[in-house]
Amino acid sequence: MIPYGKQQIDQDDIAAVTEVLQSVWLTQGPKVPAFELAVSEQCQASYAVAVNSATSALHIACLALNVGPEDIVWTSPISFVASANCALYCGAKIDFVDITLDTGNICINALETKLIDAQKLNQLPKVVIPVHFAGQPCDMVNLAKLAKQYGFNVIEDASHAIGAMYLDKAIGGCAFSDICIFSFHPVKIITSGEGGMALTNQPDLARKMQQLRSHGITSDPTELTEPSHGPWYYQQQLLGFNYRMTDIQAALGLSQLNKxxxxxxxxxxxxxxxxxxxxxxxxxxxxxxxxxxxxxxxxxxxxxxxxxxxxxxxxxxxxxxxxxxxxxxxxxxxxxxxxxxxxxxxxxxxxxxxxxxxxxxxxxxxxxxxxxxxxxxxxxxxxxxxxx
Missing domain, CATH: 3.90.1150.10 (Aspartate Aminotransferase, domain 1)
Structure with a gap:
């Protein structure tokens, strides 16, 4: 059977994973921050937060933007269910904006019309999640104009689109969004086995996502609510999750990124x-x-x-x-x-x-x-x- 998509793994990838397997770090080691830095530099974003899936990245992105039970999130209906589920995980309401038939991407005219109607009803979205379907970026210039006009945040679901370009700039740079999400599932452009990443240019969003991916815990002395009890000390400050990426996955992702x-x-x-x-x-x-x-x-x-x-x-x-x-x-x-x-x-x-x-x-x-x-x-x- 000729599959519709699959990963391409070579000896460099295998060697990168083997090196980690033979090291003292299998998780929470040096490869994860190295992968984050490499992706952020590739995309010209200030911060990158690696997690165990793009679904997890979407979830913590919504939480970082304070999406909650009183809020509404809009996305495209032509996507994997995770693009909508992430809002429901936060207790928010979800709604959908129709697509342009010949691109599969969210329709800007339909979005604008829906925003006009929502404003009259006082039901504007807190976040809109455009999906760069099949690898083609959405019309982000006009979407960003609407975001400014109507006061909503933007999370780019670029699960399909690492390596894509928009106006000659790499997707992931967050020029028109608050946060951008990548997926590294095996059928995607590059793979880390399973894995995802959230990119942003806003330090407060990056720090919140970093905490949320790891149980809401911090040991940073500048963030503690009282003086540290000692070098072992940490505090749980948020209700976070175990969404961490392993060093094994990050090593594979780093090797794949080179290609x-x-x-x-x-x-x-x-x-x-x-x-x-x-x-x-x-x-x-x-x-x-x-x-x-x-x-x-x-x-x-x-x-x-x-x-x-x-x-x-x-x-x-x-x-x-x-x-x-x-x-x-x-x-x-x-x-x-x-x-x-x-x-x-x-x-x-x-x-x-x-x-x-x-x-x-x-x-x-x-x-x-x-x-x-x-x-x-x-x-x-x-x-x-x-x-x-």
Whole structure:
């Protein structure tokens, strides 16, 4: 089976992990801060806080911005459920902003309209979480303008987008947001096995996230509420969590980071191969990448707008029968049973639901061969031809 995505591990990665396994530190050692520094420098952010998953990063990012039971958080419905769950973890209410059909990203016009209506009802969001879907950054300039106008904070969910560029600057620099989140899951651009990171330029947010990831504990003498009892002394000042990244994971992440530019370049080359082969087929519509963006192409998604619901399902089943792991990213979050119990109903975001009925994710990852890609293209076109 040709997967839709997978990690690429080499001897340098293995050696980096082995070195840590043979050291005195397996966790809370020197590799985690080294990984944080390397990512912050890569992205030109002031601070980076490594954690055990992007979900954890989203959670502590919301908490650092004081999201609580009286607050509302908005995000995109076309994402993994973690983009919305993080608000619920804090006791806040969640809501969704529809997408632009041809990019899969949050629609700025829909956001503005929703903000106008919310202001009239005194129900503005405290935080908006745009999702850089498939590796393409959102329209952050206009989103930041709305954030300033309506007074909300911004957390970029860049789980798909390390290595991406927006206006010629690396995603993660937080030029238009308070916090930016990365994921290092194995199918992402680079991996630490499991893992995530929150970046920010605000020292107070960084320090709060650092405490929250480790039980809310500090031993910093400048932060203690009374003089230290001795070199062993620490205080729990927040109700935090065990969200720490291990040195083993950080060593792998550091090694992978050295190959980030190579990985993203290869992903763009693979995407160009698909684009070229689909350019004359109007029935296949790849997601559009905006001119001000350089996508990291975590996913390669096409839309098949002419297919019925049954044909869409049959397409994915056909690809899998041929050894191609066709997939759909994502089911609109609010259509999940848990969210339906919160009161959301089908029809809430029209473009998101249209997208869901049209989208197919095709294999794209470093190491995918031209022969494999051509096989994917031919089998997909064979299926579409069989419908006519």
């Amino acid at each position: 980030l530019n190579k990985f993203v370049s290869e992903r763009n080359q693979l995407a160009a191969f698909y684009q070229q082969h689909f350019s004359d087929n109007t029935n296949i519509q790849p997601l559009r990448v905006s001119a001000d963006c350089y996508s990291s192409y975590h996913l390669y998604v096409i839309r098949l707008p002419e297919l019925s619901r049954n044909q869409h399902k049959a397409c994915v089943e056909f690809l899998r029968s041929k050894g191609i792991m066709g997939h759909v990213h994502y089911i609109p979050i609010y259509l999940q049973p848990y969210y339906q119990q919160l009161g959301f109903k089908a029809g809430y975001c029209a473009n998101a639901e249209r997208y869901y009925q049209q989208a197919v994710t095709l294999p794209l990852f470093p190491g995918l061969t031209a022969e494999q890609q051509l096989f994917v293209v031919n089998e997909l076109e064979h299926f579409l031809c069989s419908l006519s």
